[in-house]
Amino acid sequence: MxxxxxxxxxxxxxxxxxxxxxxxxxxxxxxxxxxxxxxxxxxxxxxxxxxxxxxxxxxxxxxxxxxxxxxxxxxxxxxxxxxxxxxxxxxxxxxxxxxxxxxxxxxxxxxxxxxxxxxxxxxxxxxxxxSLSLETVIKDALEGEYEEDSRLEETLLEKYGFSGRKQIYCMYLFMGKYYDSEQKEAELFLEEFREHNPDKKMCWLWREKKQSVFICFYDVKAKKILYSI
Incomplete structure (x- = not known):
């Protein structure tokens, strides 16, 4: 403190x-x-x-x-x-x-x-x-623990522009044996991608046990969102 x-x-x-x-x-x-x-x-x-x-x-x-x-x-x-x-x-x-x-x-x-x-x-x-972070909400959804809450949805919409009622594009990237050695580099890549593409709202969640990363694009305004990767 x-x-x-x-x-x-x-x-x-x-x-x-x-x-x-x-x-x-x-x-x-x-x-x-x-x-x-x-x-x-x-x-x-x-x-x-x-x-x-x-x-x-x-x-x-x-x-x-x-x-x-x-x-x-x-x-x-x-x-x-x-x-x-x-x-x-x-x-x-x-x-x-x-x-x-x-x-x-x-x-x-x-x-x-x-x-x-x-x-x-x-x-x-x-x-x-x-508990109101997007990562937490996505984690709960993946694990079947997410419960609909109108106040939570209003807060997520106001804070992040996130709405479960809009289209959400998700990517599940399996890294396997490279998970530990490449996680930092992958994190840097995702941060740079978000920085250089401010129109693409995104977040991601690392899944250590699954040796993978779950990437989510939301508030999508066009169907093609990955062309600049």
Whole structure:
């Protein structure tokens, strides 16, 4: 999990970075900033999974930064760090979408529990995104596990331009004993073909047990689609 620390007090900022590096190797600190303006730049450059964000900072405070980040479309997870127990701060922060609200000095156990919970949330969210990949849908279809779902079909159409109601051209390429030795070269060829033929929407699925690759062309606008291979 990639984490950024935005805190104006240097000892606290550096202390948090040190603690995060010690808690778990899975927590990677990608940068730190001392005010909201620097924080916005850091957010844009590094796109962290999580921000530990102080509220009271000079130049631009944490709530102002968070508000602007949300307006820019950032959905990065945020944990607010503050010495203020004023409920008004918490209410404003919650309205902007945060994961937790921790009082300084930060309790180590509470910080660990918060990080662990957020890491699990990110894992679940990412797994959900992966389940909507074309490769996953094709794999399920090949294995007889695909179930029709109107919401899934709408998402695939919106995200990929893929519709099971349109013609789909498929190629099953058996590689046999050359599967392991030639897979990287074949992958490169497919990537280059897709790059040089942007009008041809395609995806592919490697089938290790079958020593083959399943190639799928969709949203096809012409019958002859392989002439330029």
């Amino acid at each position: 990639r984490i950024a620390v935005i805190e104006d007090e240097r000892p606290i900022r550096e202390g948090l970075v040190h603690i995060l590096n010690k808690i778990s190797p899975e927590y990677q600190v990608v940068g730190s900033a001392e005010n909201g303006r620097e924080g916005l730049i850091l957010l844009e450059e590094q796109d962290p999974d999580l921000i530990l964000l102080d509220i009271q900072m000079p130049d631009m405070n944490g709530l102002q930064m968070l508000k602007e980040a949300r307006e820019r479309g950032s959905m990065t997870k945020v944990v607010i760090l503050t010495a203020y127990s004023d409920f008004d701060y918490a209410k404003k922060a919650i309205a902007l979408g945060i994961e937790n609200y921790l009082l300084k000095p930060v309790n180590l156990t509470e910080l660990k529990n918060t990080l662990s919970k957020i890491k699990e949330e990110i894992f679940v969210e990412q797994r959900g995104k992966n």
